[in-house]
Amino acid sequence: MFFEHFNYWVFIILLMVGLYTVMSRTNLIKKMIGLSLFQISVFLFYISMGKIAGGTAPILIDPAPGAAPIVYSNPLPHVLILTAIVVGVATTALGLSLVVRIKESFGTIDEEDILKLEDEA
Amino acid sequence: MLSFVQQFPVLAIVLPLMSAPVCALTRGKVFPWFLTFLVSAFTFAISIELLAEVSANGPISYHLGGWEPPWGIEYLVDPLNAFMLVLISGISTGVLLYARESIAHEIREDQLGLFFTAYLLALTGMMGICITGDAFNVFVFLEIMSLSSYVLIAMGARNDRRALTASFQYLIIGTVGATFYLIGVGLLYMMTGTLNIADIASRFAEIGGMRPVQAAVAFIVIGLAIKLALFPFHVWLPNGYTYAPSIVTSFFAGTATKVSVYLLIRFIFTIFGMDYSFGVVGLTDILMPLAVVGFLSMSLVAIFQDNVKRLLAYSSVAQLGYIVLAISLASNEGLTAAMVHILNHAVVKTGMFLSVGSIFFVTGTVSLKKLEGIGQRMPLTTFGFVLGGLGLIGVPLTPGFISKWYLIKAVLDLESPLGYGLVAAILISSLLAVIYIWRVVEVAYFRPPPAGATRGEPPLTMLVPSWIFIAISFYFGIDTTFSVGFSKAIAAFLTGGA
Amino acid sequence: MLLLIAGTITVLVVRNLFVATMMLGIVSFTMALIFVSLDAVDVAFTEAAVGAGISTVLYIGTLAMVGAQEKIRVKFAALPLIICLAVGGALFYATYQMPGYAEADNPVHKHVAPRYINDSGKETGVPNIVTSVLASYRGYDTFGETTVIFTAGIGVMLILRQRRLKRPPPDGEEEEDLKTSLNGSISGLGSDHDLVPHLVSKLLIPFILMFALYVQFHGDFGPGGGFQAGVIFAAGFILYALIFSLEEARVILNEKVILCLIALGVLIYGGVGVVSMLLGGHFLDYNLLSHDPVHGQHLGILLVEIGVGITVTAAMLAIFYAFVGRAEIEIEQLD
Numbered sequence: 003m004f005f006e007h008f009n010y011w012v013f014i015i016l017l018m019v020g021l022y023t024v025m026s027r028t029n030l031i032k033k034m035i036g037l038s039l040f041q042i043s044v045f046l047f048y049i050s051m052g053k054i055a056g057g058t059a060p061i062l063i064d065p066a067p068g069a070a071p072i073v074y075s076n077p078l079p080h081v082l083i084l085t086a087i088v089v090g091v092a093t094t095a096l097g098l099s100l101v102v103r104i105k106e107s108f109g110t111i112d113e114e115d116i117l118k119l120e121d122e123a
Numbered sequence: 124m125l126s127f128v129q130q131f132p133v134l135a136i137v138l139p140l141m142s143a144p145v146c147a148l149t150r151g152k153v154f155p156w157f158l159t160f161l162v163s164a165f166t167f168a169i170s171i172e173l174l175a176e177v178s179a180n181g182p183i184s185y186h187l188g189g190w191e192p193p194w195g196i197e198y199l200v201d202p203l204n205a206f207m208l209v210l211i212s213g214i215s216t217g218v219l220l221y222a223r224e225s226i227a228h229e230i231r232e233d234q235l236g237l238f239f240t241a242y243l244l245a246l247t248g249m250m251g252i253c254i255t256g257d258a259f260n261v262f263v264f265l266e267i268m269s270l271s272s273y274v275l276i277a278m279g280a281r282n283d284r285r286a287l288t289a290s291f292q293y294l295i296i297g298t299v300g301a302t303f304y305l306i307g308v309g310l311l312y313m314m315t316g317t318l319n320i321a322d323i324a325s326r327f328a329e330i331g332g333m334r335p336v337q338a339a340v341a342f343i344v345i346g347l348a349i350k351l352a353l354f355p356f357h358v359w360l361p362n363g364y365t366y367a368p369s370i371v372t373s374f375f376a377g378t379a380t381k382v383s384v385y386l387l388i389r390f391i392f393t394i395f396g397m398d399y400s401f402g403v404v405g406l407t408d409i410l411m412p413l414a415v416v417g418f419l420s421m422s423l424v425a426i427f428q429d430n431v432k433r434l435l436a437y438s439s440v441a442q443l444g445y446i447v448l449a450i451s452l453a454s455n456e457g458l459t460a461a462m463v464h465i466l467n468h469a470v471v472k473t474g475m476f477l478s479v480g481s482i483f484f485v486t487g488t489v490s491l492k493k494l495e496g497i498g499q500r501m502p503l504t505t506f507g508f509v510l511g512g513l514g515l516i517g518v519p520l521t522p523g524f525i526s527k528w529y530l531i532k533a534v535l536d537l538e539s540p541l542g543y544g545l546v547a548a549i550l551i552s553s554l555l556a557v558i559y560i561w562r563v564v565e566v567a568y569f570r571p572p573p574a575g576a577t578r579g580e581p582p583l584t585m586l587v588p589s590w591i592f593i594a595i596s597f598y599f600g601i602d603t604t605f606s607v608g609f610s611k612a613i614a615a616f617l618t619g620g621a
Numbered sequence: 622m623l624l625l626i627a628g629t630i631t632v633l634v635v636r637n638l639f640v641a642t643m644m645l646g647i648v649s650f651t652m653a654l655i656f657v658s659l660d661a662v663d664v665a666f667t668e669a670a671v672g673a674g675i676s677t678v679l680y681i682g683t684l685a686m687v688g689a690q691e692k693i694r695v696k697f698a699a700l701p702l703i704i705c706l707a708v709g710g711a712l713f714y715a716t717y718q719m720p721g722y723a724e725a726d727n728p729v730h731k732h733v734a735p736r737y738i739n740d741s742g743k744e745t746g747v748p749n750i751v752t753s754v755l756a757s758y759r760g761y762d763t764f765g766e767t768t769v770i771f772t773a774g775i776g777v778m779l780i781l782r783q784r785r786l787k788r789p790p791p792d793g794e795e796e797e798d799l800k801t802s803l804n805g806s807i808s809g810l811g812s813d814h815d816l817v818p819h820l821v822s823k824l825l826i827p828f829i830l831m832f833a834l835y836v837q838f839h840g841d842f843g844p845g846g847g848f849q850a851g852v853i854f855a856a857g858f859i860l861y862a863l864i865f866s867l868e869e870a871r872v873i874l875n876e877k878v879i880l881c882l883i884a885l886g887v888l889i890y891g892g893v894g895v896v897s898m899l900l901g902g903h904f905l906d907y908n909l910l911s912h913d914p915v916h917g918q919h920l921g922i923l924l925v926e927i928g929v930g931i932t933v934t935a936a937m938l939a940i941f942y943a944f945v946g947r948a949e950i951e952i953e954q955l956d
Contacts, residue, residue, distance in 0.1 A: 033295055061662075092266070
């Protein structure tokens with residue numbers, strides 16, 4: 003009973019930590035890291051959804067004669083998450099390139115310092 | 124065999140998408156722009172054709188990869204998204220007409236090819252979100268649109284380094300919003316086993332009462348609210364719009380947030396169904412206060428802005444408040460009002476941002492303090508801006524009047540004290556709009572231009588498109604057969620069909 | 622699992638951004654292991670290559686330019702905490718009626734999935750179901766995904782190159798300038814004195830590239846496919862650039878070629894779709910590519926995977942070049 007939703011609970015905790023990092027930290031890189039964590043946690047959620055107890059990876063193999071039919075885990079969430087991982091890395095790359103440019107223009111990557119500089123401008 | 128016409132739904136997306144890599148390889152000052160313009164115009168033509176087809180013969184379903192839904196991905200064109208397609212590609216084409224001179228002024232020449240690539244990708248993303256009938260495919264195209272818009276906003280950094288932080292802020296908030304949406308879709312998938320929108324909708328009644336589904340509704344609505352800059356999730360929008368290059372702002376002001384509004388309408392009316400959204404979950408109680416507080420506070424904030432682009436951006440958030448209010452009324456009339464306002468506001472705001480872009484092109488500033496006497500320095504441009512402003516306020520004969528007329532009518536249909544309260548709120552907000560437009564008018568016409576100030580109009584390629592938008596908006600203010608007619612058809616389709 | 626939680630909390634707490642980045646890598650890698658145990662081998666492969674590999678490289682590249690110490694703020698942020706707890710609470714609330722974990726009769730496994738599992742072998746002739754769903758049934762999503770990577774590659778190029786040419790006018794001459802100055806920079810990447818890394822990498826790189834090709838073309842049968850292969854391919858090049866120098870890597874593949882390659886990959890993918898349209902079918906309908914539908918499917922999947930592979934490789938390299946190129950210029954300016 004307790005372990006029935008264990009994976010989902012881990013997902014929720016990761017998600018909360020990630021989101022908290024994004025919102026509470028003022029360092030832009032730390033924010034990006036938080037965002038990555040936040041996205042990774044969602045991957046766990048989808049993949050957990052696709053698992054079937056006693057199942058195997060969804061690559062078709064011929065069952066041994068006389069053996070029970072093979073149970074495959076659900077491939078669809080895997081496909082979706084492959085796409086989501088790609089989206090994640092694309093976001094990370096763009097975000098970090100912005101951080102680099104911000105550092106060059108403002109000389110800092112701390113949000114509050116930047117806000118001060120913006121007000122002066 | 125499929126005929127050429129039957130390929131239209133996918134062509135509308137694939138044409139800009141495939142042109143993007145081609146555009147990335149092109150160089151020069153004119154060619155990338157010309158290619159983009161041509162593609163956008165073709166897309167516009169296809170969209171019109173689709174809209175005509177759909178309104179005559181009903182929804183079209185297109186099976187990508189030849190796999191029938193729900194196994195494959197489906198494109199489902201119905202009156203609602205055909206309307207959105209026409210709106211998006213139309214605005215894109217008009218803005219591009221204006222873009223050549225303007226962007227050459229703001230972006231380095233050797234970056235133009237890549238810049239227009241990003242523009243095409245943003246167009247692809249928006250069109251793709253609207254046309255698809257698959258909830259996960261929406262996410263993919265949402266990300267195409269978002270990533271390219273982060274890039275486009277950051278391109279404003281050549282004029283003002285704050286574009287970078289604006290873009291970064293948008294990236295963080297936008298990604299959180301998109302991920303919320305992804306979680307919501309995941310929860311729906313968990314409960315239904317499918318990703319096809321129509322398929323989810325048909326199974327929704329059985330599972331509506333379950334907690335994961337309620338959570339899914341919450342996540343999707345919040346995710347989309349972030350994306351559409353509904354108060355209090357709007358913080359990214361004013362910065363983004365203020366510092367982005369002129370044509371990017373003009374393009375996004377009319378389309379980007381509207382796409383999220385479209386998604387909200389799609390989920391509320393098609394998937395969840397009206398009874399569920401407003402009866403069981405009570406979205407009215409959540410959306411309506413946010414919308415009202417949103418348009419009142421944002422109109423108020425707009426009054427105190429010195430930067431004209433920022434002023435218009437806050438006004439955009441306020442206008443989105445009207446649209447969401449109209450949706451939250453949960454009625455046929457409300458939906459009609461929402462659709463009319465989506466169209467009218469998109470056209471007016473694009474025209475106004477284009478005028479501001481022209482002002483920036485000539486004077487190099489959009490700060491109200493430095494624009495004294497601009498009405499004499501650039502009479503035609505400024506006059507266009509002011510006419511657009513009248514449209515925002517809702518003066519009769521302008522499109523804003525039509526929108527507000529329908530909105531107030533829908534609100535009064537509530538036949539409760541709440542309805543009168545809402546009318547009062549709308550009127551107050553309009554009054555605030557009068558003030559912020561008046562501030563611009565006062566500076567523009569009633570202060571003498573400083574000595575030695577630059578005079579003269581922008582090139583005709585910029586002046587004419589901005590006037591086209593203003594003229595079209597006035598057309599919609601006078602002859603409402605197109606705007607209101609289609610909006611009514613859409614509202615009837617969504618409330619009757621779902 | 623508990624390791625994951627510990628890892629993430631460390632990320633939150635540590636002040637040194639290098640450590641935080643490393644922890645993020647570890648979390649990603651642990652996640653990949655968990656994915657294996659959840660039968661998602663393809664995803665695990667990708668997560669290990671991307672989350673623990675490419676992302677970490679990107680973070681470190683950025684840190685090298687911006688500094689690794691986070692400013693200490695002694696401010697207790699109440700609002701974010703409340704929002705997080707609310708979000709988490711909503712999800713906890715939802716879990717109570719969620720279908721049990723890993724039960725075979727969950728709705729997820731009932732509706733759409735069985736068709737993929739039972740028929741995809743017959744319909745596409747590809748044993749790896751993930752590949753057949755990815756490239757065929759939901760091939761359009763993957764097209765979108767390729768476009769996302771394309772967008773990122775273009776975006777990073779646009780953003781990071783925005784300022785470089787501000788100094789001199791954009792001309793051929795200036796390119797030369799840059800080249801000579803880069804060659805002259807001592808503190809750039811790579812050095813002539815490290816014999817061991819040079820030798821080892823020379824031995825390793827061919828294997829990495831071969832492995833990438835294997836992953837590319839073996840995606841039909843085992844875990845793998847265009848995306849993973851692209852990342853590994855790019856990793857091989859990045860290794861080369863790190864050990865030797867960016868200049869030498871540029872000799873083999875310069876930015877212009879890479880830009881062409883990024884575009885080419887998307888065009889190959891889209892081209893397959895257009896061909897199937899010209900043959901009178903739906904976009905990306907591979908059945909028509911050959912007389913025998915199964916064979917056509919196989920061919921289509923192969924082609925689009927190649928397109929994905931090319932775009933991913935090139936985009937990853939473009940991003941890497943853009944970052945590292947930046948770093949070298951920075952160093953040069955300091956000198």
